Amino acid sequence: MKAVQSFIGEPVAIVGAGLVGAGWAIAFARAGLTTRVYDANPSLSEKVLPWAAKQLSALHAHGLLGEPPQVVANRLVCVNSLKEAVDGVAYVQESVLERLDVKRQLMEDLDAIADADVIIGSSSSGIPASAFANDLEISPRALIAHPVNPPHLVPVVELVPSTQTSADTVEFVDRLMVSIGQSVVHVRKEVEGFVLNRLQAALLREAWALQRDGVASCEDIDKTVRDGLGWRWSFMGPFETIDLNAPGGIADYASRLGALYYSIARSRVDDGPWNAELIAQVEKDRRQHLCADDLAARRDWRDEKLMEFAARKSSISGQSVSEPGSCTGA
Incomplete structure (x- = not known):
């Protein structure tokens, strides 16, 4: 598992380009990370960059962006396939529909194509990771990383390990989230809806x-x-x-x-x-x-x-x- 310090400069992937996924994309890009964005619905992906440009300009106007908006925007890359999104990344933020079947299918797809040390955080609002991410090769490297919408403006993120998540994964995502400016809440046991x-x-x-x-x-x-x-x-x-x-x-x-x-x-x-x-x-x-x-x-x-x-x-x-x-x- 990669150290967070070596992570800066490497790409991350956002899978699911709705309001939450798009907000996550800004949060990571603002922190200096090249951020690939993918959604199975191309129309959602197409909206991300124009929306992000407006948000970044507003953030800059409020003194909440340490760089010119275009510099941050240049770190956002929309891609056309899940494989292209996750190839070579160390972290994936899953933000697909809040449906058990959709999340499980994505986890199985990631299990088949993602690198052996990739870490996966799910934006699930209330479905525990054990319900959709267990009994796969990636299971020790998957957990809930649930934000408030929009995650680039409200900093709290809940980290909820599954019954199969490793302690190293929790530590990695904790450090990663802190490094991009999030406020981490550790949920000690899985309950529907988290905290x-x-x-x-x-x-x-x-x-x-x-x-x-x-x-x-x-x-x-x-x-x-x-x-x-x-x-x-x-x-x-x-x-x-x-x-x-x-x-x-x-x-x-x-x-x-x-x-x-x-x-x-x-x-x-x-x-x-x-x-x-x-x-x-x-x-x-x-x-x-x-x-x-x-x-x-x-x-x-x-x-x-x-x-x-x-x-x-x-x-x-x-x-x-x-x-x-x-x-x-x-």
Whole structure:
């Protein structure tokens, strides 16, 4: 297995050129890596370079790119076959459809053609690697590397080994991700949805239920997160939030409010899946605030806001705010 230090300058491969794969391509190219992009759907591959050019120009305008946009763009290469994409690369970022059969077929294809030491990270949002990457020659060299969309603007990435992933693979991908500027979360055991989407699922479950029950509109629920919870969550997580929200810290908070949260959780035990009627209801509610024709433009707006946030965050000194150090004593 190659050392990460020797990796700089060698190509990486992105397989799957949708929104997530295209974002990954920018993340790797921005870090100095020649990045080959392949998708079985040629129309997706054709969109990557023009989209990336716009994103790189915007990143540069916000001071988030250390080189001229064209220099980074020149590292992006769209190729016409899976073999051409993975030939000679040390790392492949799989970003194909979130379907078990599609991912398994790709792993079998990679098993047949990839180099003997290639490492494969899957962008799977919730399907554990053991479900589609086990019992192959490449199995010890495959794991989940799940990002937030878009990965070039939001840095967190979850690393989730399968039951057959080697410790060396986890270490390699950890170092690689850190080297390209990602924030690595180690998920210690395989669970559906990993950490990020299980947390998001809990919030979404309640959000849909509140709208369904007529408690609040989509916009007011969004306001509650956007203008309330999100302010704190933009620079600290839920455990630190509650640790600071009671005079005696987290144990004091749990003593004061634990029963309330338990009662809230119990009130949702019989909720079923989002049904067609509810989906239509929420769709109608959302379209009062954003027309379907405006979704693409609003995604561009979101990316612009994320760049502004990233630029602002990188300019703020005093990292001890997020990394206060260890306590000593009792």
